[in-house]
Amino acid sequence: MRTSFLLSNARVFLDGRFESCSLRIVGSRVQEIGPSLCPNGNDILLPLEGACIVPGLINSHDHLELNLFSRLGDPPYSNYVEWGNDIRARHKEQIRHVMRVSLRLRLLWGAYKNILSGVTTVVHHNPYYLYFYFGFPIAVYRNYSWIHSLSFDPRLQKKLKSGGRKVRIIHLAEGVDSLARGELARLQELGGLQSNTVLVHGVGLSPDDCLQIERSGAGLVWCPGSNMFLFNRTAPIASMPASIPVALGTDSTLTGHTSLFDELREARRLTHRDADRLLGMVTSIPARMFGMASGKITEGATADLLVFDQESGEPFSDFLNLDAGKIKVLFKAGLPLLGEEGLKPLLTGHGRRAYERIAVGGRRKFIASPFGSMARRIKAILPSFNFNGLPLKLEEN
Ligand SMILES: [Zn+2]
Incomplete structure (x- = not known):
């Protein structure tokens, strides 16, 4: 069965504006967008409490x-x-x-x-x-x-x-x-x-x-x-x-x-x-x-989505203040690539993808493998490699 996520109570960037609504991802696609979607039996519910969703960049x-x-x-x-x-x-x-x-x-x-x-x-x-x-x-x-x-x-x-x-x-x-x-x-x-x-x-x-x-x-x-x-x-x-x-x-x-x-x-x-x-x-x-199909959130589009918390009540300025540590979840074709550690039990384990733990700017995240082995192998050759200044730390997995 295809994985189905219901992202509820979000502010979704649709037609140039942030709209309060929910969004259902089934498999790799956005299946449904609406103001009051109810979870069905297959949905994994992700309550977003007003967090913002824009297309994956x-x-x-x-x-x-x-x-x-x-x-x-x-x-x-x-x-x-x-x-x-x-x-x-x-x-x-x-x-x-x-x-x-x-x-x-x-x-x-x-x-x-x-x-x-x-x-x-x-x-x-x-x-x-x-x-x-x-x-x-x-x-x-x-x-x-x-x-x-x-x-x-x-x-x-x-x-x-x-x-x-x-x-x-x-x-x-x-x-x-x-x-x-x-x-x-x-x-x-x-x-x-x-x-x-x-x-x-x-x-x-x-x-x-x-x-x-x-x-x-x-x-x-x-x-x-x-x-x-x-x-x-x-x-x-x-x-x-x-x-x-x-x-x-x-x-x-x-x-x-x-x-x-x-x-x-x-x-x-x-x-x-x-x-x-x-x-x-x-x-x-x-x-x-x-001529890409990505870059927008519509029903039927590939579920490439960037989710971040509202901090100021002004989604556009929160967007412009983003950094890696503030990414709540990044979905690529319906599966997360990066997300907050606390969301890991909800969001991972549904596909074949494995995940690892990292800290970004002191915030704990999960990230798609093989991040850790890649970093260790690069550091073995370039000991001074510092993730180009990104405040990243590998955590024990
Ligand atoms: Zn160039």
């Missing part, structure tokens, strides 16, 4: 295998080429040391870093590795082709001619000098600016570039933490035509914030946008941009 840009690094470089830089060359020269040993950790372990930490930010779907920039198909804890968006950048991709011409209608993702205008400022025009000359193009960064975009992007129907992924670290400047989000879809990404920890929650706060600081628009940048906007 979408991180629109990451390099999942590069998150064991801390921020590298000596900024500010003029462009990404200068940064890339500088860290390869200056931090050669450190890079070599981190890359001794197996690809599988590095990808797994990339997944957990995202889970601890309330993320259930990530857009990975690099090859779609086989590991993503087999028991990987979060969903990795699949229908993409990717170009690293106009300067760094040895197969640029070939990639521009292939990929069909898949979403084509490319780092672009990542910098503040003439190289970065000229990249949009160069991409256009190469025929690479189309409605299925997603540009990442856009720091060096001019007002005219933005008009060209608007005309093409392309989208932009904004990584404010990475931009501010490297250039102390970011993409002209506030002055862009409103019709350009803008989604939010962390990038890897080589340059970005560890947590998508911190990127949301950086985005608010830089644009003063309302919290509902910022929430859209990690849910509905990337879902549309990438």
Whole structure:
């Protein structure tokens, strides 16, 4: 029999607003949403007492295998080429040391870093590795082709001619000098600016570039933490035509914030946008941009859900104040990936997934395996690994 959870007395983010209602998950899907759902015989009842539910978040840009690094470089830089060359020269040993950790372990930490930010779907920039198909804890968006950048991709011409209608993702205008400022025009000359193009960064975009992007129907992924670290400047989000879809990404920890929650706060600081628009940048906007079914809570949708307590009585501001310790439960396709220790007896033991205990910011949580063995194996190679600054502690299981 499929597991059935009734999340009752919650404030659920529906059609741009938080509504008081209950929600039934059956198997991997949201089966029913309503103001007064009664438990049926199969339901496991989770009384939420006014806690908030938003869609599991979408991180629109990451390099999942590069998150064991801390921020590298000596900024500010003029462009990404200068940064890339500088860290390869200056931090050669450190890079070599981190890359001794197996690809599988590095990808797994990339997944957990995202889970601890309330993320259930990530857009990975690099090859779609086989590991993503087999028991990987979060969903990795699949229908993409990717170009690293106009300067760094040895197969640029070939990639521009292939990929069909898949979403084509490319780092672009990542910098503040003439190289970065000229990249949009160069991409256009190469025929690479189309409605299925997603540009990442856009720091060096001019007002005219933005008009060209608007005309093409392309989208932009904004990584404010990475931009501010490297250039102390970011993409002209506030002055862009409103019709350009803008989604939010962390990038890897080589340059970005560890947590998508911190990127949301950086985005608010830089644009003063309302919290509902910022929430859209990690849910509905990337879902549309990438053609994903996730990013919204509706009957029949995959049950990717982020649950957090109300602290202020204002769900949007509580959302913007989230950190890993404040996640009450994170469901991926109807099963929890992370949750409060006290909810473990209710929420776990219904599928084949095993769980472990951790503490986050002093709060006890359960988290989907194999978190502990992953962490111990990484620490055996990198004893100084500190979960990229997240306040995590492994607990005895
Ligand atoms: Zn990137």
